[in-house]
Amino acid sequence: MTGQGTTSDGVATEGVATEGAAGAGFAATLLRVLIPVVLALVAGGLILLALGKDPMGYYGYVLQRSLLRWGGFQETLTRMAPLLLIAAGLIVAFRAGLWNLGGDGQFLLAAVASAALAPALSAWLPRGPNLIVCMLVGSLVGALWSLIPALLKARYGVNEIITTLMMSFLGTSLANVMIKLVLRDPDTTVPQTRSLPVDDRLPRLFGTTIHWGLLLAILAVVLVHLMMTRTAFGLRLQVLGANRAAAIHAGLRVERLTLGAFALSAGLIGLGGAVEVLGVWGTVRADWNPALGLLVVPLVFLARFNGYAVMGFTLFFSALMVGGESAARRVGVPQHYVLVLVALLLLFLALVEYLDQTRRKLKGA
Amino acid sequence: MNALLTEPFLVSLLFGAVTAGLPLLLAGLGEQISEKAGVLNIGLEGMMLVGAYTGFLATYHTGSFWLGFLAGGAGGMAAALIVLFLCIRKGLNQIVIGIAITVGAQGLTSLLHFVQFSRSYPRLPAAPILALPLLRDIPVLGKGLFSHNALVYLGTLLVVVLTWVFRSTYLGLSLEAAGNKPAALDAAGVDVIRTRSVAVLCTGFLAGLGGAYMANVGAGLFVPFITGGAGVIGIVLAMLARGRPLWVLIGAALFGASLAMTTALQVAGIDVPTDVVQMLPFAVVMLVLVIFARNSMLPPALGSPYVRGER
Numbered sequence: 001m002t003g004q005g006t007t008s009d010g011v012a013t014e015g016v017a018t019e020g021a022a023g024a025g026f027a028a029t030l031l032r033v034l035i036p037v038v039l040a041l042v043a044g045g046l047i048l049l050a051l052g053k054d055p056m057g058y059y060g061y062v063l064q065r066s067l068l069r070w071g072g073f074q075e076t077l078t079r080m081a082p083l084l085l086i087a088a089g090l091i092v093a094f095r096a097g098l099w100n101l102g103g104d105g106q107f108l109l110a111a112v113a114s115a116a117l118a119p120a121l122s123a124w125l126p127r128g129p130n131l132i133v134c135m136l137v138g139s140l141v142g143a144l145w146s147l148i149p150a151l152l153k154a155r156y157g158v159n160e161i162i163t164t165l166m167m168s169f170l171g172t173s174l175a176n177v178m179i180k181l182v183l184r185d186p187d188t189t190v191p192q193t194r195s196l197p198v199d200d201r202l203p204r205l206f207g208t209t210i211h212w213g214l215l216l217a218i219l220a221v222v223l224v225h226l227m228m229t230r231t232a233f234g235l236r237l238q239v240l241g242a243n244r245a246a247a248i249h250a251g252l253r254v255e256r257l258t259l260g261a262f263a264l265s266a267g268l269i270g271l272g273g274a275v276e277v278l279g280v281w282g283t284v285r286a287d288w289n290p291a292l293g294l295l296v297v298p299l300v301f302l303a304r305f306n307g308y309a310v311m312g313f314t315l316f317f318s319a320l321m322v323g324g325e326s327a328a329r330r331v332g333v334p335q336h337y338v339l340v341l342v343a344l345l346l347l348f349l350a351l352v353e354y355l356d357q358t359r360r361k362l363k364g365a
Numbered sequence: 366m367n368a369l370l371t372e373p374f375l376v377s378l379l380f381g382a383v384t385a386g387l388p389l390l391l392a393g394l395g396e397q398i399s400e401k402a403g404v405l406n407i408g409l410e411g412m413m414l415v416g417a418y419t420g421f422l423a424t425y426h427t428g429s430f431w432l433g434f435l436a437g438g439a440g441g442m443a444a445a446l447i448v449l450f451l452c453i454r455k456g457l458n459q460i461v462i463g464i465a466i467t468v469g470a471q472g473l474t475s476l477l478h479f480v481q482f483s484r485s486y487p488r489l490p491a492a493p494i495l496a497l498p499l500l501r502d503i504p505v506l507g508k509g510l511f512s513h514n515a516l517v518y519l520g521t522l523l524v525v526v527l528t529w530v531f532r533s534t535y536l537g538l539s540l541e542a543a544g545n546k547p548a549a550l551d552a553a554g555v556d557v558i559r560t561r562s563v564a565v566l567c568t569g570f571l572a573g574l575g576g577a578y579m580a581n582v583g584a585g586l587f588v589p590f591i592t593g594g595a596g597v598i599g600i601v602l603a604m605l606a607r608g609r610p611l612w613v614l615i616g617a618a619l620f621g622a623s624l625a626m627t628t629a630l631q632v633a634g635i636d637v638p639t640d641v642v643q644m645l646p647f648a649v650v651m652l653v654l655v656i657f658a659r660n661s662m663l664p665p666a667l668g669s670p671y672v673r674g675e676r
Binding site: 047051099148152158159161162163165166167169170173174176177180181294295297298301302334336337338339340341342343344346347350351353354 | 460600640655
């Protein structure tokens, strides 16, 4: 059933494509991504036309704003940092067959924790150690917030989709409560945590506006990818994800693996929250919730849990967000249009994938 | 403390709980039908949102609330068609398509609303209320529970109907088999794909209906992202209820009450951050799960497409 090598016309089969092999496999993978992107852009353009807007003008503006102009490109790259860290966290969980859908709560609580800690600690610690401590605390908070779902799943097999979703709701509310009642900066009218001075935030990269969090995020994605594909721990997690019963029969310590995968996943997502606050905002306002968790899930799926492919999708998505926000002001197309485009992309990617698989099955048969 | 026991407070709490709880009930029951048949419908939120939009639009243009509810249900069903074709017939990943539906519905309804109304949010007249005879005269309960739009009573009736359908009809048995052992259902000569399709269309209709109620009766207007996570709560309710409609009702009442609590407390002049109250139901459910930890007993075939002859 599963693919071996390449078929006659050089189209990569499943096994090769997931490992992102070079050559023909790479070209086919690229094609499989490019076709849906083009289809989504065309379908989205038709919607714009129906609404009486100029699609070429819109796309041109978004492209120019988010990728071709240096300032916008930096913004796009900066925006990628939290997305990549969330993606890294989701890859660990999804490959281990654990549906951690509580990313928003983990992200926000970690963001609030690091936002509260950083200004307080800056009096005692120099910038570098302070930032490192805050990022570690952020990851720890994220990981802790997944502990109950992880324990319930590991011990009693309670479905983690429900528990992580509920903990996510709880986490977003708790983050607001903490900001409004406990951590509130008395000097501001809008409830928010004390602001971290720009000089104490994550340093910028080589005179750009991009902060170090981006490098950290790329490193995290690469390390996670290597860990999942090249190490014994990763293999155990993959076995767990492929077949839980088989993992138990193979003598793997399923309870421990579940806890470990959850902690790592939520820890990385928490790190994403910390990096976004320490690198960009310096504070967390009440009711701030970028709700990135749900948006990154499909990107990770489309990349088939492959770390390198996730980077491409994240770049595309990030550019769309940056360009779309600006286009809302300049071209008069509401920012919500970006959501439509993302949904179309998901549908077409899934469809192309399906057609590709049926074609291959027909050939194999 | 006395302020909490006055009639206006209790009435507004009960009334608000029912108003906030009905969309959750309808969506939760809908999701339950899907899950029973083995379809994990992550797009529930999107279906509600489409229903809220089409429902609002229909009532706004025709003035009829019943047409609005019908249009809402139809809108939800239209969104469910995507799940039907792509996930049930073609076997595409249910989580990816579900998220696509939710994200797409968020974008599309906001976009269309912007094109039609720009930044204005026209209000609908108050929805017609059917006060049940005799029951409406009971103090507090009469105004809180028995003076609502007729859809509220129909929704509650649906709990009874669904319990009967699940327990003692052929359709209920087919639904359950489609989620537990689709191959057995197939062998018994019932079309698994068709059974699941019916289930998902019902889900879409109920979710859309819930969304339309939320916009037309609950809020009286449509704003982008109006469902605000109600669909996610619906999914949670359906999973916690383990296939029993009555438990969806209990859950919807619990969550509805806590959503209504904040407004009711403001009526009573007590200022509590909304976030604290909103945490309550989730905290209670988590606590229950931790204390009585056990499997939520989902259908074994949940989330996996059925392909005849494949193991």
